[in-house]
Amino acid sequence: MSNKMWGGRFATGPDAIMEEINASIGFDQRLFRQDIAGSIAHATMLAETGILTTEDRDSIIAGLTEVLAEIEGGSFTFSRALEDIHMNVESRLREKIGDAAGRLHTARSRNDQVATDFKLYVRDTIDTLVVQVHTLQLALVEKAEEEAETIMPGFTHLQSAQPVTFGHHLLAYVEMLGRDAGRLLDARKRLNESPLGSAALAGTPYPIDRHMTAEKLGFDRPTANSLDAVSDRDFILETLAAASICAMHLSRFAEEMVIWSSAQFGFVRLSDKFTTGSSIMPQKRNPDAAELVRAKIGRILGALTSLIVVMKGLPLAYSKDMQEDKEVAFDALDSLSLSLAAMTGMVADMAPNRERMRVSAAAGFSTATDIADWLVRELNIPFRDAHHITGQIVALAEQKNCGLEGLTIEDFKFVDQRIDSRVHKVLTVEASVAARKSYGGTDPANVLIQAARWKTELTGEPHEPKPLGKKKHGGHGDGGVE
Numbered sequence: 001m002s003n004k005m006w007g008g009r010f011a012t013g014p015d016a017i018m019e020e021i022n023a024s025i026g027f028d029q030r031l032f033r034q035d036i037a038g039s040i041a042h043a044t045m046l047a048e049t050g051i052l053t054t055e056d057r058d059s060i061i062a063g064l065t066e067v068l069a070e071i072e073g074g075s076f077t078f079s080r081a082l083e084d085i086h087m088n089v090e091s092r093l094r095e096k097i098g099d100a101a102g103r104l105h106t107a108r109s110r111n112d113q114v115a116t117d118f119k120l121y122v123r124d125t126i127d128t129l130v131v132q133v134h135t136l137q138l139a140l141v142e143k144a145e146e147e148a149e150t151i152m153p154g155f156t157h158l159q160s161a162q163p164v165t166f167g168h169h170l171l172a173y174v175e176m177l178g179r180d181a182g183r184l185l186d187a188r189k190r191l192n193e194s195p196l197g198s199a200a201l202a203g204t205p206y207p208i209d210r211h212m213t214a215e216k217l218g219f220d221r222p223t224a225n226s227l228d229a230v231s232d233r234d235f236i237l238e239t240l241a242a243a244s245i246c247a248m249h250l251s252r253f254a255e256e257m258v259i260w261s262s263a264q265f266g267f268v269r270l271s272d273k274f275t276t277g278s279s280i281m282p283q284k285r286n287p288d289a290a291e292l293v294r295a296k297i298g299r300i301l302g303a304l305t306s307l308i309v310v311m312k313g314l315p316l317a318y319s320k321d322m323q324e325d326k327e328v329a330f331d332a333l334d335s336l337s338l339s340l341a342a343m344t345g346m347v348a349d350m351a352p353n354r355e356r357m358r359v360s361a362a363a364g365f366s367t368a369t370d371i372a373d374w375l376v377r378e379l380n381i382p383f384r385d386a387h388h389i390t391g392q393i394v395a396l397a398e399q400k401n402c403g404l405e406g407l408t409i410e411d412f413k414f415v416d417q418r419i420d421s422r423v424h425k426v427l428t429v430e431a432s433v434a435a436r437k438s439y440g441g442t443d444p445a446n447v448l449i450q451a452a453r454w455k456t457e458l459t460g461e462p463h464e465p466k467p468l469g470k471k472k473h474g475g476h477g478d479g480g481v482e
Contacts, residue, residue, distance in 0.1 A: 022320075023080045027327045031085050032071045034120035036064050038113060038196060039089070041216040043104055049209050051107065056100040063097040064089070085117070086110050107208045109200035111230040111318045116196040118326065120217065122239055125333050126188045132340040133181045133246065134458050137174050139347045141454045144170040145466055148447040151429045152267065152357035153366060160364030163429040166352055168442040171450055176249040178454075183242035191235030194219035198226035201317035231317040233307065236329050240304040243336045247297040250339050254294035257346065261287050266356045271349035274342070289342050296335045303332035361429045365394050365404055370426040370435065379418050389416050444468055 040061050047057035067089055070076040082088045087110075094101035144167035154164035194214035197204065203226045210222035223229035260267035261275075274289035306328050310321050368390050375386035392415045397404055400411070405427040412419040425431060437443045440450075448465040455463040 022083060024084045024323050024326070025078050025080055025082065025088060027330060028085045028114075029071075029078050029088070030330065031117045031121055031326075032089065033068070034117040034124070035085050035089055035113070036068045037120065038116045038213075038217060039104060040064055041213045042108060042196060044216065045209050045212045046103075046106060048212060049207050051206055051208070052103055056103055059097045059100045060093070060104050063093045063101065066096060067092050084110070084114075086113055107199065107204040107206040108197065109230070111200050112195045112198040112226075115198075115230055115232070116194060116217070119191050119195065119219075119235055122236055122329075122333075123188055123191060123218075125337075126184050126239060129243070129246075129333070129337060129340070130181050130184050132337060132344070133177050133184070136340055136344045136347065137177045137181075137454065138458050139344050140170045140174045140177075141451050141458070143347055143350065144168075144174070144447060145451045147352060147354075148451070148466075149444045149468065150352060150354045150357060151361045151433055153361040153364070154442070160360075160366050162369055163361040163366050163432045164436075164442040165433055165444055165447055166354075166357060167444070167447040167451065168433075170347075171447060171454070173249065173253050174454055177246070180242065180246035180249060183245065184239065187235065187238040187242050190238065192218075192220045193223045193229075194221070195223050195229035195232075198223060198229035201227055201230055227317045231314070231322075233311055233322060233325050236325055237304065237307060237311070240300070240307065240329060240332055243332055244297065244301045244304050247300040247336055247339060250343055251294045251297045253343065254290040257290040257350070258287050258294070261285075261290075265360075266353055267360070268353065269351045270346060271351075273349055274346045289346055293339045293342055296339045299335050300332040303328035358429065362403065362405075365397060367404055367427050367429065367432050368394050370432050371404065371423060373435075374423055374426045375416075375419070378422065381418075392416075 043052060043057050043060045043064075046052035047054050052060075067076070070092070076088075076092065078088050079091070082091050090101060090104065093104070146167075147170065148165060148167035150166040151163050152166045152169060153160045154162045154169070194210065194217055196213045196217070197208050197210040214220070214222045223232075257268065257270065259265055261270050270285070270287055270290070275285045275287055277285065307325055310324050314321055371393060372383065372386040372390040375381045375389060376383050381389070393404065393407070393412065396411055396415060397407055400407070405424070409419075409421050409424075412423055426435070433442050433444065435443070437446065440446070445465070445468060448468065452463045452465040455461075
């Protein structure tokens with residue numbers, strides 16, 4: 001018995017092992033909407049150019065609409081013997097409308113069909129991901145507004161460096177995510193060319209109108225080279241690269257949530273919705289959602305690496321190796337979508353312990369740089385000299401086992417006689433963050449200005465900066481720890 005998919009060249013069907021390795025319907029069935037949309041556009045164009053009768057066009061479109069309803073309704077039976085979504089849909093269409101279904105594949109190949117389907121799917125997924133990124137950004141912005149005056153330690157090398165505000169810290173991730181959205185949108189712009197009509201690799205002798213199908217499917221234009229059109233997978237590689245960077249940003253934030261929610265730090269409390277307990281330790285509140293987000297980068301970056309390795313040695317045009325593009329891509333994009341949703345929920349529910357943060361911000365001589373800046377600003381001492389003097393002040397505080405604010409004016413004068421009592425004004429963490437008024441700095445007023453800018457950009461509606469003075473530091477109930 002000949003194989004109806006491959007035509008008369010093959011006298012028998014595939015071996016069971018061949019069927020197992022060759023079939024993709026187990027994962028590419030999720031392309032059904034894109035496949036049917038592409039077929040409807042193709043049939044419409046074939047009729048407009050006189051290649052297909054209007055009767056056949058109407059029959060094909062009606063049949064495809066019924067097939068779509070069956071798949072969406074769950075009554076459609078997918079067949080592994082039919083390999084992929086394209087042949088499953090076409091086979092069912094033939095059962096419904098007869099020979100007219102066989103005319104649908106005129107002037108196209110599965111090569112340009114799958115490239116079109118996959119581009120449509122990736123484009124739809126990018127649109128969803130960008131919305132999710134913006135939703136997470138907005139959650140971070142709103143939390144940053146609430147915590148614009150909440151002081152926390154800023155770290156370098158995970159060592160206490162200078163005081164910053166919690167709002168400023170959260171806005172750093174808003175900036176990262178803004179770049180992530182930009183990269184995804186850049187990938188979308190470059191992928192938005194239609195491969196449909198490129199056929200197997202060389203184009204087609206039929207008088208088709210590729211601009212028409214491109215327009216009907218929402219593409220900017222048809223691809224200009226048929227060989228490139230069917231062999232290109234740059235669009236998913238670029239999307240996975242953008243997804244990997246985004247996942248890396250989410251992983252960094254998740255790592256901080258894990259650290260912050262520990263008893264040793266106690267900066268934030270994650271809600272019951274995003275934590276789990278222990279089977280034997282009743283006191284435990286584990287940040288499992290954050291840990292799982294942290295781990296997703298491995299799957300997403302792995303998908304990018306896997307597909308680059310698949311593509312690196314392929315000659316033009318299409319090779320069956322390229323069937324390996326979709327399974328890893330689907331998993332990676334699903335993982336990023338889930339991570340974005342989980343992170344948005346955690347941010348919304350996250351409760352900071354403001355007093356714990358402030359106490360930690362004041363530790364580790366974090367206002368030392370403020371002393372050096374004061375020496376430069378008030379006493380006109382060169383910064384390198386001021387740096388050295390401040391180092392001696394820190395050493396003295398260590399000897400006396402106190403913070404910088406615990407030193408007397410006599411202690412300061414012991415190090416340098418030029419220092420006067422005005423220096424005490426720069427020793428508080430509040431003074432330190434308020435002094436960082438440079439553009440992009442941690443000053444609470446700056447934070448509120450940047451938050452308003454982002455809210456305007458994300459919502460499309462103008463927002464004015466909120467006034468300062470809403471929050472007071474301290475008090476249990478500001479977050480707590482387990």
